[in-house]
Amino acid sequence: MAAAPTTTHVAPFEDARGKLGFGCMRLPKLEDGTIDMATFTQMVDAFLDAGLNYFDTARPYHSGGSEPALAQALTSRHDRSEFLLADKLSPNGFEHREDIRPLIEDQLRACGVDYFDFYLMHSQGMGNYEKYQREHAYEEAFAARDAGLVRHVGFSFHSNAAFLDRILTDHPNVEFVQLQVNYLDWENGVIQSRECCEVAAAHGKPVIVMEPVKGGRLVNLPDEAREVLAAAGPGSPASYALRFAAGLPGVEMVLSGMGTPEMIAENVATFSPLVPLSPAERDAVARVTQILRGQNTIECTACRYCVDGCPKKINIPDVFSCLNAKRAYGESSAEFYYKSVHTGHGHGLASECIGCGACERACPQHLPIRELLREVAAEFETEQQDA
Ligand code: SF4
Ligand code: SF4
Incomplete structure (x- = not known):
């Protein structure tokens, strides 16, 4: 085991080593779509060997x-x-208050542990907060803490600052918050x-950062943006995004949804040691x-929360x-790729959207998905029909 990083943490993160957390929502997959356990196991060991210990999961990740x-x-x-484990109470996991304790116990069994270090109310602010309030979900989570099933209670959040203030005022005893923070969304009027x-900070709550690279958007930069970063100094686009997030005051942990051993190695290097961005790099x-704002691209983070509920798949x-x-790139192969995401997988075309709106209610980025699908259809399906 490598020496633990020297990062010091405030409560309740005193036992965390380093500031990089392993988000387990984009794990490596085999061709049949199942998780590549051999590669994932190798990645887990590499992460621990680097002296890091925070893992984050949720029941909906990889469909259970x-x-x-x-x-x-x-x-x-x-x-x-050797590890800290965070799991979540997801909105589709319970209907009533009495469902919550059995669910937590089932999650513990599924993860093979006796307690979670961190337990989060999942995706608060997505139209589901009223349900958590009505069913006393926060109270159930704290009761689970009192019973020793959970060490610390917080929530992950996808809405605006005023709503965050409301939840923290309603529940001053939550111990931390998980927020979407990255440099592209820093001044985003929606996020x-x-x-x-x-x-x-005003409520005195430490922050876990999610989506620091905006679902890969800040990794796969267009050439013009890459050149700007290259001129500012060495380091990959991902390292800039992670250093931005991890260097912010109040941030105790930065989650990265790592899907390959190479991502582990690169991210570990970024945090060994962590150097916040200089003024020139900012x-x-x-x-x-x-x-990026000038490119008119869609700010989808590929979380896939919208997919399961779509009646047209x-x-x-x-x-x-x-x-x-x-x-962004004038990518000529995009047409072929568009065709391939439907072929043999039972997925509907963008033009087959029936406008039910289920996807928009599930989207943490508040994207106007129906309108955007019309743009997709206009871009790709006209050409397909012409071909
Ligand atoms: S609005 Fe369209 S894309 Fe969204 S869930 Fe309904 S059918 Fe699917
Ligand atoms: S459209 Fe929204 S919910 Fe769907 S994958 Fe993108 S960000 Fe996630």
Whole structure:
């Protein structure tokens, strides 16, 4: 085991080593779509060997596959003292208050542990807060803490700063918040990363960052933006994004949804040690933000929360990535890729959207998905019909 990073943490993160957390929602997959357990196990060991210890999961990740994958690769192979594990109470996991304790116990069994270090009310602010209030979900989570099933209670959040202030006022006993923070969303009027961080600070709550690279958007930069970062100094686009997030005051942990051993190695290097962005580098990411905002691309993070509930099974994030590739890079293969995301997978075309709106209610980025699908159809399906 490598020496633990020297990062010091405030409560309740005193036991965390380093500031990089392993988000288990984009694990490596085999061709049949199942989790590549051999590679994931290797990644878990590499992460622990680097002296890091924070893992984050949720029941919906990999359609229920993330929790048992962690049981196999992490909790059954390593002593409980070697890792911290965070799990979540997801909105589709319960209907009534009395469902919550059995669900937590089932999640513990699935993960192969006796307690979670961190337990989060999942995706608060997505039209589901009223349900959590009505069913006393926060009270149930704190009762689970009192019973020793959970060590610390917080929530992950997808709405604006005013709503965050409301939840923290309603529940002053939550111990931390998980926010979407990255340099592209810092001044985003919808996501409001900066204002949300300020609200968390005003309530004295430490922050876990999610989506620091905006679902890969800040990794796969267009050439013009890459050149801006290259001129500012060495380091990959991902390292700039992670250093931006991890260097913010109040941030105790930065989650990265790592899907390959190479991502583990690169991210570990970025945090060994973590060097916050210099003023010149902050200017560079501000310039990259301007460039990306000028591209008219769709700010989808590929979380896939919209996909399961779509009656036409439209592969929304993948068709959006086709349009982004076309707009950002003039990518000529985007048409072929658009065709391939439907072929043999039972997914509907963008034009088959019936406008039910289920996807928009599930989207943490508040994207106007129906309208955007019309743009996708206009871009790709006209050409397909012409071909
Ligand atoms: S609005 Fe369209 S894309 Fe969204 S869930 Fe309904 S059918 Fe699917
Ligand atoms: S459209 Fe929204 S919900 Fe769907 S994958 Fe993109 S960000 Fe996630």
